[in-house]
Amino acid sequence: MQADALIERVSRIRQNTALVPVRQAVTDLLRQFGMTTLFGNPGSTELGLFLDFPEDFRYVLGLQESVVVGMADGYAQATRNAAFINLHSAVGVGHAMGAIFTAYRNRTPLVITAGQQSRAILPYDPFLFSSQATELPKPYVKWSVEPARAEDVPQAIARAYYMAMQPPCGPVLVSVPADDWGRLCEPVRARRVSRSVRPDPLLLDQIGRQLDAAQRPAFVLGAAVDRDGAWADVVELAERHRAAVWTAPMSGRNGFPEDHRLFAGFLPAARERIVDLLGGHDFILALGAAAFTYHIEGEGPHIPAGSALAQIVDDPNTLAWAPVGTAVQGSVRQSVRDLLARAQPVARQDPPARPPAPHAEPTPLMSVAYALQTLAAIRSPDSIIVEEAPSARPVLQRHLPILQPETFYTMCSGGLGFGLPAAVGVALAKPDRKVIGVLGDGSSMYSIQGLWSAAQLGLPITFLILKNRSYAALREFAPVYGFTERDTLHGVDLPDIDFAALARGLGCEAVRVSDPEVLPAALRKSLGMKRPVLVEIEVA
Known part of the structure; x- marks a missing residue:
């Protein structure tokens, strides 16, 4: 009897809920997320999305899928919001994989939909289908799914958005069969989902005490400083501690004004050179950066003798493989603001200034x-x-x-x-x-x-x-x-x-x-x- 009552109640709720086509539920949801610009290179399995395409949406066409993802990557970084991408089945995702890999390394939030052949013919290995649609983009997406039912597509895209935007940000993929777009479903409303990762207060206090006690501190800044909007806060923290500021190896963004008296330069992706350049600093604080990214083999210590290392990043994987030092997961901006809330440290002198760049003269074949x-x-x-x-x-x-x-x-x-x-x-x-x-x-x-x-x-x-x-x-x-x-x-x-x-x-x-x-x-x-x-x- 209880089961019958539950079924009857669910039936009444569904009767009172206005059903809409999946394509409308998805575009309504994207509008709530502020994602009315779509990037794509369409194929036959994607056409169903564009029937009755809303007038307030913009479709940006790229002539090859890697170009599509590259445009979306730049757009998402500049807007600080996930970008929506529509690719064509296995071939389109395959063409785009290099760019998806870059977006994954860039920590760029992307919601990627990939077309799939209609559900009714999937048992027959149809032309232009993706046999393992959710496996194809791995491991360079945070999550991938092909919903079990057409009615689940909007909810899958909602989940994909929240996951793409959750630190560390990154691309996600939803495979959508071609006939799903016209099926009826219940609308999905956007929710508020927290994106902030507060650092462990005890470990952050330990880092703060190390920084306060240091005589010659150095900061190493990664792309997450600019991604997290922490530029001004990091400048204030560096000036307070008179820290030499380096940009981390292979950083995709800059986090400090390069004409500032404390800016020391750029670290190479080589272990021995990093140790040499950071020599003389007794405390090294990596903010929004791995400690450290290498491109060639190296030997010896990872930091100079007599120094200590701490890093604050939003990616637990980066913290896990760091070979030395104290590691804290958290928002760079929030962590730096917490460090700024500490008492004023003892006065220090500025580190040696970076030599100015040599003036380049014009030559017949210019440099x-x-x-x-x-x-x-x-x-x-x-x-x-x-x-x-x-x-x-x-x-x-x-x-x-x-x-x-x-x-x-x-x-x-x-x-x-x-x-x-x-x-x-x-x-x-x-x-x-x-x-x-x-x-x-x-x-x-x-x-x-x-x-x-x-x-x-x-x-x-x-x-x-x-x-x-x-x-x-x-x-x-x-x-x-x-x-x-x-x-x-x-x-x-x-x-x-x-x-x-x-x-x-x-x-x-x-x-x-x-x-x-x-x-x-x-x-x-x-x-x-x-x-x-x-x-x-x-x-x-």
Whole structure:
């Protein structure tokens, strides 16, 4: 009798609930989440989502799936909200996997839907279906699901959003069969879900006491400082403790003004060099950064003799593999504010100042240093740099200083193809800001189709291609593996690519610059334009 009563009660509730198509329930939910911009490259299994597409939604088309995810990655980082992506079955997800990997390393919240063939024909291995849809994107999504029923799709997307936004943020994937979009379901209302991770007060107090007692403290800042909006708080904490401030190896964001008297520079991804550069500091505090990210093999200690290490990050996995030191999981901004609430420490002297960058002179075939030094002199400090020029990055770090929060983005993964489409996404999110893509010629060819999206959207982006005709980063890395100047290095030369012609063919204006005397005027003109323009710069 109790079961019959329960069934009758559920039936009455459902009769009083207005059912809507899954596509409407999903778009209503996305509207509540503030996700009315959709990024995609559609296929047949996704068309059901776009029937009766709401007028207040915007669909951003990318010409290849990695470009789609790259645009969404930049957009999500710049808006501080998850971006919605629609990909095509197994093929689309496969094309996008490199970009999904980068988004995972960037800690970017993305809600990815992937089309699936209709449920009725799934038992027959139909054309263009994904046989293991939830396994395909692993391990580079936080969660993946193909709902058991069409009626469960909106709730799955709601859960995906909350998980994508929960620190550490990251991509999630929901596989949606093609016939689900038209099925009727109950609407799903957005909920308020906490995203803050408060640090352990006892461990944070221990770190605070170590910091107060240190004579020569150093901070190592990772991408989470800027992601968490902690830039100003970290500046205040560094000034209070007169700490030398370093940027962590391979950081995708910057967390400190690089013209500040306390800024010490950038740590390389090499164990011995990190120990050498941090030598003399008795306490090292890593904020929003792994301690430490390495790119080559190393030996010996991870920190200098006589020093102690503590780190505060929002990712428990990062804390788990750290080889030494005290580790606390928590919001960087909240942790820094808690440290600022402590009593004023004893007075210290400033650490030695970072030597100024050497002035780069113009040469017949201009240097990367000269090109970036010229850009630094001309651009507005609040313009946004989106960078993917690996061989030029050390030069950029000396000659193109980042001075304000949320004005620098690059990839944390090391995988190419992020920079060009990410610049499109950032510009879409911040239409009142000038976005400048600083790109290598090798990097650009991974996602050159993004120029078409920039042109179609009419975004005022200046793309700078530093054209050295090679994968120069590989040339620089080759000695690590025993190559000498006498050895032939295969597969690194990139002759005969006309980037200006490619840009024009995709709808952007373009100019080629080889004369260093012409560069300042060309940059001023391109930075003043209200539409996308590519500047191909011939460099040594």
